[in-house]
Amino acid sequence: MLTRSRVCMSVCTRCRPPDFAGPDNERPGYQLAGSLLRRARDETTRPFTLTTRGVRCMSQCKRPCVIALSAPAKFTLVFGDLDPQADTDAVMALTRQYAESTDGLVLRADRPAPLRSGILGRIPPLGYAGEAIDESIVFDPHALNQEELS
16 A cells, blocks of 8 residues: 655744844745745645644744755755745755655755755654764663762
């Protein structure tokens, strides 16, 4: 049985340039969130389930406008420096690529042009079995005694 991929797109609604003094609903991040939500609602034939949510702040103020793509058992991808008017199609194209990937990683060369240089992070999924850096720093909460916790 084929299951539909589930993707969550988070969009910072507070993003704005430093000199912006307008109301919240005119902030570029708010505008980007609205554009992406409208576009997501228009795409009814996609082969994956998309949840779009606004986030009041994603703490990337030096690189607005910001989105994150996440899904179960996949890396979360975070992008900034997006244009609310020009980059909606590119974000939706990347969202399709992300949904089709097995691990959430989309090569830079394969991403739509506006999203090749704006990546802010690739965050591994919970349970990711990456290589140990130093066995001595692996945290084992069961190995601690009460004195070490005080």
